[in-house]
Amino acid sequence: MRSWPDVCVPAVAGSGPPLRLFDSSTESVREVRADGTATMYVCGITPYDATHLGHAATYLTFDMVQRVLRDQGHDVRYVQNVTDVDDPLIERAHRDGIGWQELAERETDLFRSDMEALRIIPPQEYLGVVETIDDVVVAIEKLLVNGSAYRLEDGTGDIYFDVRADERFGYVSGYDENQMLEFFAERGGDPDRAGKRNRLDPLLWKGARDGDPSWPSSLGAGRPGWHIECAVIALTRLGEQITVQGGGSDLRFPHHEMSVAHAESLTGVVPFAGHYCQAGMIGYDGTKMSKSLGNLVLVSTLTAGGVDPMAIRLALLQQGHFRDDREWTDELLREAERTLVEWREAVSRDRGADITATLVHVRDRLADDLDTAGAVDAISRWAKTVPGPGDSADAGLSMRTAIDALLGIAL
Structure with missing residues (x-):
């Protein structure tokens, strides 16, 4: 699957302190350690609707x-997926009277356009489920052999x-069993499915059903x-x-x-x-932005x-800390537009x-668990104190480059 066009990230002299990020498995902010190349996997969209500001x-x-x-001098190897076959996508396609492949491609293409507009650096590999099914089958076979997986005895496959x-x-989550x-139950699981060994056991392979896409495999037809x-x-x-x-x-x-339990059960690492x-x-409007609720502010609509x-x-960067749930407002966008004008001037x-x-x-703030609001504030304070016309344009050029490289904002 094709990604979106690459983003040129300029180099800025020097570097900041090591990046420290919150890790859910330890409930702490810790230094990100990588020898040379840092590897990053980010779970991608299920393309059954347009990209909203939550995405x-x-x-x-x-x-x-x-x-x-x-x-900080690291090479970054970045991979992202697209869940281009799944129940929500298939249900939406049936509802709208459109082929699921056509729906997936249409919404993935819109997502690419939104990411390009926002100057998000694309993954080196951008992969749909459909193109990785053979690898999934091999993995599930291994989980069956090592006892981490089992077949339901109800004939469904x-x-x-x-x-x-x-x-x-x-x-990874640190949640108790009740949580x-x-x-x-809320997020795609089936705790009450008959025949499972444990209510939390997740589906690895769904046997073929009438009207559902499926692929032939050594596991039986399914997805x-x-x-x-x-x-x-x-x-x-x-x-x-x-x-x-x-x-x-x-x-x-x-x-x-x-997904972590699957990976660790496959490798033992x-x-x-x-x-x-x-x-x-x-x-x-006081509620989490989601497709199911329909209270969406779409990137494509705004642009x-x-x-x-x-x-x-800029509005998303200065809105608050990335780990916090935040509220989008029209005033937030207007404030970002005013800030952008000040920076450009x-x-x-x-x-x-x-x-x-x-x-x-700026570098200190970004290295401290991505305090983007603090970084934005530092640049705004700088913008308010710069002198009028002088003898050199070097500082303006350097700050423009720094804002581009570190915040991804083209002035």
Whole structure:
């Protein structure tokens, strides 16, 4: 599957302190450690509707992780998936009277356009489930052999993962069993499915059903479950251990928990990731923005209405901490538009102002668990104090470059 066009990230002299990020498995902010190349897997969209600002905020978070790691001298190997066959997508396609492949491609293409507009650095590999089914089948065969998976005895051909086979199950989210069951039922799980060994066991392979897409395989005709796809794509493209696994906070359980359990059961290597990192939800009118609720603010709608995508990006960066649930408002966007004007005016003036102290502060803020609001504030304070026309344009050029490289905002 093709990604979107690459983003040129300019180099900025020097570097900041090591990046420290919150890790859900330890409930602490810890240093991100990578020897040379940092590897990052971010769970992608299920393309049954347009990209909203909640999606944008998540992928912007991990764009910022990548920018900070690059600024510190790391190469970054980044992989993202697209869940281009799954129950929500198929149900929406049936509802709208459109082929599921056509729906998936249409919405994935819109997502690409939104990511390009927001200057999100694309993954080196962007993979749909459909193109990785053979790898998934091999992985499930291995889980069956090592006792981590089992077939239901009801003739459906469904295969499940046995969470009791993983002694560490639960460490990624840190949730107790009651919390897990609540989220599992809300987020695509089937705790009451008859014949399962444990209510939390997730589906690995769904046997063929009338009217459903399926693929022939050694497991029987069917298609992958949700969590196994991410485990397999990450393992086959990034290796047995990665630096960061990312996604939205609604993926902390079950998706991250389950996919990590699959990966570790396949390899025996723990932990799967050095950091498990989740971005908070974006709300609108007092409720979490979601497709199911329909309270969406779409990136494409804003840009089609003439909103500068850099203002959208800046609004999300200055809105608050990435791990917190936040509220999107029209005033937030207007404030970002005003800030963008101030920054553009400041860097356009010739001057001899020294940006060293501001750059140090920006890097410090970003390295401290991605305090993007603090970094934005530092630049705004700098913009208010720059002198009028002077003898040199070097400072303006340097700050423009720094803002581009570190915040991804083109002035």
